[in-house]
Amino acid sequence: MYAKLETRTFLAMLVGVSLAFVLLMKPFFGPIFWAVAVALIFHPVQQLLHKKLGDRPNINALITLFVCLVIVIIPVLVLGTAMIGEGVGIYQKIQDGEIRPGEYIDQVNKSFPAIQSLLAQFDINVAELRDRTVSAFLGGSQFLAKQALGVGQNTFQFFLGLALMIYLAFFLLRDGSKLVELMIKALPLGDERERLLFAKFAEVTRATVKGNLLIAIIQGALGGIIFAVLGITGALLWGVVMAIVSLLPAVGAAIVWVPAAIYLAAVGDLVSAVVLTVFGVVVIGLADNLLRPILVGRDTKLPDYLVLLSTLGGIAMFGINGFVMGPLVAALFMAFWGIFIREFSEGAEQEARQPNSDQSSEP
Known part of the structure; x- marks a missing residue:
């Protein structure tokens, strides 16, 4: 009885100290x-x-x-x-x-x-x-x-x-x-599960950061170049803005170049408006539609719609860091449920076979 009390007290203090440490690290x-x-x-x-x-x-x-x-x-x-x-x-x-x-x-x-x-x-x-x-x-x-x-x-x-x-x-x-090996020893989830989850964490982080940033750089550079060629004021600024908003799947850089094309048409510069529209749809748009599923969706093994929703939700919850945190949380969610479903189904099958084996052993 006293040993159980000691264990529970130690675990409670361990949780308390861990929470205090997390709060201590929160500003960083x-x-x-x-x-x-x-x-x-x-x-x-x-x-x-x-x-x-x-x-x-x-x-x-x-x-x-x-x-x-x-x-x-x-x-x-x-x-x-x-x-x-x-x-x-x-x-x-x-x-x-x-x-x-x-x-x-x-x-x-x-x-x-x-x-x-x-x-x-x-x-x-x-x-x-x-x-x-x-x-x-x-x-x-x-x-x-x-x-x-x-x-x-x-x-x-x-x-x-x-x-x-x-x-x-x-x-x-x-x-x-x-550090990863030390955390695997410390966490009470089972070594196989922990290795799987850490591998998923690393995989998703690499995919989202490399994929999204590469797409943002490409779209921002393309947008800045076409703005500079057409003589639009602040081409560098708008290129960087397009790079930032391209972190939002589906809409992305179109938030910037579509209004610019409409204004060019409104002032009578139809040639520039057509050039910007065609370039935006064919070049900038395809860079997003082709590269994002390849660089982000394929490596994270998440459906495109889940990448979109998790990215938007992550940005809403975590700010600019959310374009990584959102898909990461979604991937870990899928990984946890995948482990649960696999182990639960295996356990259910073993239990279903157990009565049959018992009955076959009876005379």
Whole structure:
């Protein structure tokens, strides 16, 4: 009796201390999460270096981390800085009256009155929609301006988070396999189940991060290039915006290039409008429709509709990190239920065979 009380007390304290540790780490969720993602994505590079250079964990981890810095982190920082700078410039032009978003919408309504009639059938007030669109445009550009100011004011905090992510990624690259084995020993789920779940976690994280980011880069680059060719103001900014919204399956970059094509047609630039529409549908659209199922759905082994729903739900729940967290939760959900169904059906079959074997043994 006393031994059971000791065990229960220890388990209760173990749960309590674990929850306290999770709360302690909560402010650093972003750096920790992306450090884990970096370690998982670049683990094949670590393994390749291990084969080439031998068992030199520190050197291999440093080289792998340097590769990550060169091809991912530094380009993202440069691109983000350029985007914020261009966004601030557009915000300043709006403030000076050089850019008037409301006039663009009025021009579209004037050139295409059928749009207003169509919206009226769905009880959509065009004036209210115009005001909301202008407010959203102003809010977006103002947000970028505030982000630029915030980055300047919180430079230390930003670089602290970045340094923490890089620091953790080094140790995860170096000791990741040992940590996984330690967690398998500690968790009371059964070694086979735990290995399956950890493998699924790594597989989905790699697929969603690599797949979604690669698609975002491709669509953003294509969109920025066509905007620059057509002479649209802020091509770099809109390219980055298209890269960000392309994280949303099904709609993606069309949120940006479709209104731009409509405006070009409204002002009479039909050639540019047609070029942008054809390029958006054929090139940008196919890049999403063809690559996303291959890079994300195939590796995660999730249906396309579940990838879409889990991505949207993840972004709603976890913010920008949700484009990885959503499919990850969905994949783990499927994995847990797959284990349960397989083991339950096997247990049921064994129980069904047991009475037959007992009856056959009777004289």
